[in-house]
Amino acid sequence: MRAYECTIAYHPDLDADGVxxxxxxxxxxxxxxxxxxxxxxxxGMRELAYPIQKLKRAQFYVVEYHGGGEAVAEVERNLRxxxxxxxxxxxxxxxxxxxxxxxGVRREVEEAAPAAEAxxxxxxxxxxxxxxxxxxxxxQA
Numbered sequence: 492m493r494a495y496e497c498t499i500a501y502h503p504d505l506d507a508d509g510v511x512x513x514x515x516x517x518x519x520x521x522x523x524x525x526x527x528x529x530x531x532x533x534x535g536m537r538e539l540a541y542p543i544q545k546l547k548r549a550q551f552y553v554v555e556y557h558g559g560g561e562a563v564a565e566v567e568r569n570l571r572x573x574x575x576x577x578x579x580x581x582x583x584x585x586x587x588x589x590x591x592x593x594x595g596v597r598r599e600v601e602e603a604a605p606a607a608e609a610x611x612x613x614x615x616x617x618x619x620x621x622x623x624x625x626x627x628x629x630x631q632a
Contacts (some may be wrong), residue, residue: 492525492557492558492559493557493559493583493584494583494584494586495557495558495563495581495583495584496553496584497517497553497554497555497566497570497579497580498553498579498580499517499551499552499553499554499570499579500539500543500549500551500576500577500578500579501513501549501550501551501576501577502546502549502550502575502576503536503549503550505550505575510550510552513573513576514531514552514554516569516573517554517569517570520565520566520568520569521556521562521565523565524561524562524564525558525559525561525562526557526558526559526562527556527557527558528555528556528557529554529555529556530556531552531553531554531555532552532553532555533551533552534552534553535551536548536549536550536551537550543577544577549577549578554566555584563581566581567579567581
């Protein structure tokens with residue numbers, strides 16, 4: 492069985508119970524076709540890059556699971572007929588890729604980047620002063 496990741500954009504007016512119901516339908520679709528290891532990650536309300544059905548925001552969820560082609564087809568069929576789903580995208584996950592880790596890792600990387608950039612010029616300056624030969628005080632004839 493392959494690993495899949497399905498990102499789903501739900502209608503912004505859908506309440507918490509409606510989202511739980513949709514996620515449960517997705518879980519049932521996966522398990523009915525032999526899928527397993529279902530994990531759901533909530534990304535929350537996000538701005539869309541362009542309006543979809545005159546909406547500028549959506550609730551995003553990511554569902555990770557293992558299954559065959561039948562499970563993917565069933566999940567996508569259920570998402571296609573759901574009125575509350577604005578968009579969805581299912582991808583096959585590379586087995587060598589580390590597991591999905593959300594915003595916490597991204598923040599750590601963004602915070603570490605400026606500190607690392609500040610260290611590089613200081614290290615380069617120190618290396619230049621050590622490597623630069625002393626200039627002779629008088630010109631040689």
